Amino acid sequence: MTKANRKSAKLQLIYPGKTEEKKILRKKAAGKITPAVRKKNTLSDSFFSGDNFPVLQHLVPLLEGKVDLIYIDPPFGTGKDFHDIDNDTAYSDKLTDAAFLEFLRVRLILLRECLSPGGSICLHIDKKAGHYVKLIMDEVFGQRNFLNDITRVKCNPKNFARNAYGNYSDMILFYAKKRDRNIFNETGDMLTKKEEESFFRKIHPVHGRYTTNPLHAPGETANGDTGRKWKGLLPPKGRHWRYSRKELDRLDKAGLIEWSDSNNPRKIVFAKGHKGKKVQDVWEFKDKGLSFSDYPTQKNHELLKRIILHSTNPGSLVLDAFAGSGGTLLVAHQLGRHFIGIDASKKSQAVVRKTLKEGKVPCSFYKHIGG
Numbered sequence: 001m002t003k004a005n006r007k008s009a010k011l012q013l014i015y016p017g018k019t020e021e022k023k024i025l026r027k028k029a030a031g032k033i034t035p036a037v038r039k040k041n042t043l044s045d046s047f048f049s050g051d052n053f054p055v056l057q058h059l060v061p062l063l064e065g066k067v068d069l070i071y072i073d074p075p076f077g078t079g080k081d082f083h084d085i086d087n088d089t090a091y092s093d094k095l096t097d098a099a100f101l102e103f104l105r106v107r108l109i110l111l112r113e114c115l116s117p118g119g120s121i122c123l124h125i126d127k128k129a130g131h132y133v134k135l136i137m138d139e140v141f142g143q144r145n146f147l148n149d150i151t152r153v154k155c156n157p158k159n160f161a162r163n164a165y166g167n168y169s170d171m172i173l174f175y176a177k178k179r180d181r182n183i184f185n186e187t188g189d190m191l192t193k194k195e196e197e198s199f200f201r202k203i204h205p206v207h208g209r210y211t212t213n214p215l216h217a218p219g220e221t222a223n224g225d226t227g228r229k230w231k232g233l234l235p236p237k238g239r240h241w242r243y244s245r246k247e248l249d250r251l252d253k254a255g256l257i258e259w260s261d262s263n264n265p266r267k268i269v270f271a272k273g274h275k276g277k278k279v280q281d282v283w284e285f286k287d288k289g290l291s292f293s294d295y296p297t298q299k300n301h302e303l304l305k306r307i308i309l310h311s312t313n314p315g316s317l318v319l320d321a322f323a324g325s326g327g328t329l330l331v332a333h334q335l336g337r338h339f340i341g342i343d344a345s346k347k348s349q350a351v352v353r354k355t356l357k358e359g360k361v362p363c364s365f366y367k368h369i370g371g
C-alpha cells in the first residue's frame with residue numbers, strides 16, 4: 001500500500017449482499033404513491049403507509065436537501081415480532097445480522113439525500129446492534145460528520161438473570177449532513193436545587209443566590225484597552241480584562257462587581273439568570289410501559305422534544321421513516337415544525353391517525369401500492 005493510499009483508505013464493514021451505493025441511488029422507484037404526491041404537499045405535514053424504501057425512492061426527488069432533522073427508531077434486528085397490548089402483531093423485526101444491516105444501510109443512503117445543508121440525523125438503536133450500525137453510519141454520512149453517541153437511560157434498573165451487568169440504556173447516534181454547519185440550538189439543562197446551592201453559595205439581599213467569576217481571562221493584550229490599568233489595577237500577569245474598561249465601570253456602577261478585602265474585583269453572577277448546563281451525552285428519558293402506550297416500543301415524547309428543539313428551527317421539516325405511534329410527528333407539530341412520517345405497519349397507521357386526530361394535527365395521508 002502506498003503512503004497516499006494508506007492515508008485515504010476508508011474503514012468499511014464487509015458483509016455478504018452489500019449493494020453498491022450508486023446502484024441504490026439509481027434504482028427505479030417501485031410501485032406508486034396514491035393519491036399522487038405534488039411537490040407542494042410533500043413539504044407540508046404528511047404520513048405515508050408502506051415500506052419506506054420505495055416510499056423514499058419516490059420522495060427523494062421532492063425532498064432532496066429539504067429535511068432539517070431525521071429521527072429514526074428502526075427495528076433493532078432482534079429476530080422478534082412486537083405485539084400491542086391485545087397481543088396483536090404491530091410489526092415484525094425478523095431480519096438479523098447482515099440482512100438487517102443492509103436493510104438499514106440502503107434506507108440511510110436515501111435518507112441522507114433528503115437532508116438539508118444544516119440537517120442532521122438521530123438514529124435510535126440498542127447496544128447489541130448499535131456498534132455495527134455506527135460503522136454503517138460512518139460509511140454513509142462520513143466519519144467526520146459523527147457528532148455524538150448518546151446513552152439514553154430507557155427504564156428503571158432491572159435484575160437480569162445472567163452473569164453480566166444490568167442493561168438499562170440504549171443509544172442515539174447523531175450525525176450532521178455537514179459537521180459544524182448543522183442547526184444546533186443550545187437549550188440548557190436546568191440546574192437541580194442541590195446544584196444551584198452548590199454553584200451559587202452566596203446570598204444577595206435583593207436578587208438571591210449568586211457566585212462570582214474572575215474579571216480577567218488568559219492571554220495578554222499588547223496595547224489594547226483590556227491590558228491597561230483599571231481603578232489602579234493591572235490584570236494579573238499573562239491575563240487581560242474580560243471587558244473593556246468602560247464596561248467594567250458600568251458593571252461596577254450597577255453593583256455587579258464584588259470587591260474582596262484584598263481589593264480583588266470579581267463579577268457577580270446570579271442563579272436566577274443562569275441559562276442551564278450544556279446538555280451532555282447521557283440522557284434519562286424513560287419510556288412508558290406497553291400498558292401506558294398506544295404502540296410497542298413507543299418513545300418518550302420529552303426525548304423527542306429535546307432532539308427536535310436542538311436540531312431544528314420553527315418551520316423546519318422533520319422526517320421519521322419508522323414512525324410507529326407517530327410521536328415524532330405530533331411533537332414536531334406541537335413545536336411549530338412540519339413533519340413527514342412513514343411506516344409499513346397497519347397498526348402504526350391506525351395509531352398515527354388516532355394520535356394526530358386527538359392532537360388536532362392536520363395531516364395528508366398517502367399509501368404506497370404495488371412494486
Ligand SMILES: C[S@@+](CC[C@H](N)C(=O)[O-])C[C@H]1O[C@@H](n2cnc3c(N)ncnc32)[C@H](O)[C@@H]1O
Nearest residue numbers: 051052073091297298299322324325343344345
Ligand atoms: C421501533 S418501532 C418505532 C417506534 C416509534 N419510534 C414510536 O415512538 O412509536 C419501528 C417501526 O418501524 C416500522 N418499520 C419496520 N420496517 C419498516 C419498513 N420497511 N418501512 C416502514 N416502516 C417500517 C415498524 O412498523 C415499526 O412501527
